[in-house]
Amino acid sequence: MNTTKERADRDDDRAVVAAAQAGDQSAFADLVERHRRELQVHCYRMLGSFEESEDLVQETFLRAWRRRESFQGRSTFRAWLYRIATNACLDFLRKHPRTPRPYEVAPEMPSGVAVEAPPETPWLQPYPDRLLDAIAPGDAEPDARVVAKETIELAFLVAIQHLPPRQRAVLIMRDVLGWSANETAALLEVSVAAVKSALQRARPTVKQHLPQQRMEWAPAADPTQEERALLQRYIDAHQRADTAAVAELLREDVLLTMPPHPVWFAGRESLIALTSQVNDPGSPWHLGRWRSVATRANRQPAVAHYVQYPDADATRQLAGDFAYRAQVLDVLRIEDGRVAQITAFEPHVFPAFGLPLTL
Secondary structure, eight states: OOHHHHHHHHHHHHHHHHHHHTTOHHHHHHHHHTTHHHHHHHHHHHHSOHHHHHHHHHHHHHHHHHTGGGOOSSSOHHHHHHHHHHHHHHHHHHHSOOOOEEOSSOOBSOTTOOOOOOEEOTTOOOOBHHHHHTTOOOTTSGGGGGGOGGGTSHHHHHHHTTSOHHHHHHHIIIIISOOOHHHHHHHHTSOHHHHHHHHHHHHHHHHHHSOTTGGGSOOOSSOOHHHHHHHHHHHHHHHTTOHHHHHHHEEEEEEEEOTTSSOEEESHHHHHHHHHHHHOTTSTTOOOEEEEEEEEETTEEEEEEEEEOOGGGHHHHHTTOOOOEEEEEEEEEEETTEEEEEEEEOGGGGGGGTOOSBO
16 A cells, blocks of 8 residues: 555544534535545445445445544544445345346247356446546556456456355455455454455355456556447447448357346347347337447446437427437447447436436
């Protein structure tokens, strides 16, 4: 840790906390707001849900205010908040236990093809990069790992959801945030031996549930030129309703999931069959014309899709309403220059990305 920075933070915290403990709510609010985003990312990793992470950060601040007199300055105020946030998440998970399970329904795919069911995580939600960027420090700073790509991507989020909550907390504190075993033990109020044991059990579980090429992912946050080009081709193909062009971008073993829905698609052939129906004006799956907007989620490329509905919206069109309406947010995992996985989310996530519900 950066001892000089930590000492300065602690001195600053003491002054503000002293004011807060004297009843200055404004001083306390200013102090906790400095840590809101990184604490939300912490809660997001623990829970896998953007909306629940917002709620738990608010719960953290309420608990901190009620217990403000218990802060003795033996650690930084930031570490004290992490303890409260972690315990709030553990309390939530005790009341709402959940574990990823293989999908119970068969995938939409060609018959006779065997495929292992992915984990179903209906609570999973994306995290907007624009909010990660707001808290990302320089690469040389200790806190850079808070929003590092390899520990915020959806595949990692799903993998750590397989861990029991306390093991998950240990793995996040030790391997993601870089806290020492002593610091983690103090945060969780357990022994150092218990922390080491939990970490030894957690690491193999996470590795088991990560994609095979996980170790090849680059930790850089910025998209590569190849990734940007592929994303633009993906957008263009959808806006042109060009099924063949979409097919060229997909890996043979591409996977599509749509949390919280239990439907999933496995393999390029099944996705192209779906895309063909969506693009066919004569199909009941056809929605209309598409417009797409590039964005980013979880340090991954993402596309917000909008639809302009056809004749069913004749009344609106007569009134001059030709709006494209939010339909789905695709978060893409790219491997070897092709789309390996698409996680599609409902349009209610658009506002968190600063995206309008109509274009």
